[in-house]
Amino acid sequence: MNNIEVLAAYLVIGLSASVALSVIAVKAKVIRRGAVPQSVLVGTLVTLSGLPSVLLFILFLLYATIVTRLGKEPKIKLGVAYDLEGRGARQVAAVGFTPSVMAMVSAATYAVGLAAVAKIFLISYVASLAATSADTWASEIGVLSRSNPFLVTMPKAKVTPGTSGAVTLLGELSSLAGSAAIALTYLALAAAFNHSPNWVKFNWTTVNPTIQVVLLVFALGYLGEVLDSLLGALTQPKYYCDRCGMVTEQEVHTCGGRARLIYEPRIKLSNEDVNLLTSLIVAITTVLVTLAFSHLLG
Numbered sequence: 280m281n282n283i284e285v286l287a288a289y290l291v292i293g294l295s296a297s298v299a300l301s302v303i304a305v306k307a308k309v310i311r312r313g314a315v316p317q318s319v320l321v322g323t324l325v326t327l328s329g330l331p332s333v334l335l336f337i338l339f340l341l342y343a344t345i346v347t348r349l350g351k352e353p354k355i356k357l358g359v360a361y362d363l364e365g366r367g368a369r370q371v372a373a374v375g376f377t378p379s380v381m382a383m384v385s386a387a388t389y390a391v392g393l394a395a396v397a398k399i400f401l402i403s404y405v406a407s408l409a410a411t412s413a414d415t416w417a418s419e420i421g422v423l424s425r426s427n428p429f430l431v432t433m434p435k436a437k438v439t440p441g442t443s444g445a446v447t448l449l450g451e452l453s454s455l456a457g458s459a460a461i462a463l464t465y466l467a468l469a470a471a472f473n474h475s476p477n478w479v480k481f482n483w484t485t486v487n488p489t490i491q492v493v494l495l496v497f498a499l500g501y502l503g504e505v506l507d508s509l510l511g512a513l514t515q516p517k518y519y520c521d522r523c524g525m526v527t528e529q530e531v532h533t534c535g536g537r538a539r540l541i542y543e544p545r546i547k548l549s550n551e552d553v554n555l556l557t558s559l560i561v562a563i564t565t566v567l568v569t570l571a572f573s574h575l576l577g
């Protein structure tokens with residue numbers, strides 16, 4: 280089989296497997312019913328990029344599901360347990376769009392013989408997953424922190440846990456761990472598939488995950504989470520609950536009291552918009568950095 284035929288085979292396999300897995304994901308409450316079309320599209324595009332890309336994506340989802348399910352009781356109490364019902368269509372699109380497009384571009388450029396370009400977009404695929412992973416771990420574990428979170432934009436104010444842009448030390452450490460988990464899984468998969476036939480590892484044939492590449496993915500993943508917090512703090516309205524003396528993003532605070540508007544962003548973005556924007560910026564930055572420093576990355 281030539282590479283174009285392998286790509287076509289992966290398209291057929293990807294489409295059928297994504298339909299099957301999306302149905303299972305709905306049953307397992309990983310995604311909601313309405314998110315199936317987005318999930319099928321993301322799954323199909325990722326599959327084009329070969330078995331290691333699929334495994335990396337599945338492990339990314341598995342880690343995210345585990346951290347989401349940590350501390351279920353306190354999350355329900357804080358009113359941030361929304362994700363326990365599964366990710367909605369907009370969330371799946373926000374999480375899956377950037378990495379799946381990077382995977383698709385990498386696979387397509389590899390199939391037509393542009394191995395050097397394929398390599399850059401594959402690293403970008405991994406980095407955008409690392410950024411999303413860092414953000415998911417930071418918010419899902421950080422919200423369980425016993426110390427008070429603070430806003431980068433209002434460091435002195437007391438903030439309700441779960442507020443967009445709220446940071447805690449635990450959250451930042453979790454973010455580093457979430458990015459490292461993807462960088463190390465990438466390293467492990469590249470090693471595991473090193474000797475497999477080309478049609479199995481497909482565009483991963485181009486990667487040689489040197490320590491520099493792994494560190495780059497790790498660093499950009501973490502910086503993505505920092506950017507996500509900053510954008511979250513800047514682009515979402517903030518309210519103040521006089522009863523608790525706390526900043527919140529809900530008009531009605533978790534205590535039941537009415538909160539007053541203290542910050543109105545000039546540009547309002549939803550959490551999903553911020554996630555999508557962040558992963559796009561991380562993906563583009565990865566492409567530029569990889570191009571500029573290709574001689575250092577090996």
Ligand SMILES: [Zn+2]
Binds near residue numbers: 521534
């Ligand atoms: Zn309150």
